[in-house]
Amino acid sequence: MNTKLYGLEAEKDSLPLVLINCDEDAAKIYELCRQMGSGEFILAAISGFHWNRDLSPWPCDPVFRGGEPFEGKADAYLSRMIDQLLPEMETELTKHSKTVSYRVLAGYSLAGLFALYGACRCDQFRKIVSASGSLWYPGFPEYLESHPLSGNVEQVYLSLGDKESNTRNPIMQTVEDNTKRIQKILSDRTDVFFEFNQGNHFQDPELRLAKGIVYVLNA
Numbered sequence: 001m002n003t004k005l006y007g008l009e010a011e012k013d014s015l016p017l018v019l020i021n022c023d024e025d026a027a028k029i030y031e032l033c034r035q036m037g038s039g040e041f042i043l044a045a046i047s048g049f050h051w052n053r054d055l056s057p058w059p060c061d062p063v064f065r066g067g068e069p070f071e072g073k074a075d076a077y078l079s080r081m082i083d084q085l086l087p088e089m090e091t092e093l094t095k096h097s098k099t100v101s102y103r104v105l106a107g108y109s110l111a112g113l114f115a116l117y118g119a120c121r122c123d124q125f126r127k128i129v130s131a132s133g134s135l136w137y138p139g140f141p142e143y144l145e146s147h148p149l150s151g152n153v154e155q156v157y158l159s160l161g162d163k164e165s166n167t168r169n170p171i172m173q174t175v176e177d178n179t180k181r182i183q184k185i186l187s188d189r190t191d192v193f194f195e196f197n198q199g200n201h202f203q204d205p206e207l208r209l210a211k212g213i214v215y216v217l218n219a
Contacts, residue, residue: 001048006030010040018104021111032210055114102126110134123150129212136175157212158194
């Protein structure tokens with residue numbers, strides 16, 4: 001896996017660290033955040049992971065004919081992030097005389113699902129962004145009902161395209177209902193903000209993720 005850091009030229013010494021597991025254009029996401037008034041922060045973009053294996057919380061059959069199964073190895077991947085990648089990032093930050101004020105875990109699609117799952121499984125993150133998260137994932141609302149977020153999580157941002165549930169796939173049709181259900185579950189425990197974006201799942205992923213990051217950084 002590879003990690004690239006954006007924002008090292010910041011003037012401030014203590015900065016929020018935003019982690020994204022990213023197939024999107026990380027440089028574009030960082031620039032969009034700054035254009036939308038995020039203030040200074042460090043963006044850590046992780047790539048080189050296996051999407052269906054590393055970001056899925058438990059095994060699940062393919063949702064499309066001919067698609068790959070979901071292997072459910074998120075716990076192992078999360079452990080690697082915390083035990084290896086985070087220390088490596090923060091060591092690199094010290095070389096640039098930077099320290100971390102708090103951490104954000106953010107993601108789009110299956111990485112958005114992983115961000116919420118990670119918030120239940122560790123206490124490393126203060127804020128969570130799930131932009132157009134794959135909250136159709138079977139059993140995930142039920143999991144959140146019985147597994148609280150870490151007490152360190154102060155805020156969760158959720159978003160969804162207003163046409164994402166308009167699909168013939170019966171599993172993915174549940175995404176809007178599940179997202180609203182999850183909003184209600186989490187609202188009893190922490191500060192949660194939810195918004196719709198225009199379009200289907202594949203419209204403006206960098207912009208949607210940037211909107212979520214800016215929201216939690218400025219909240």
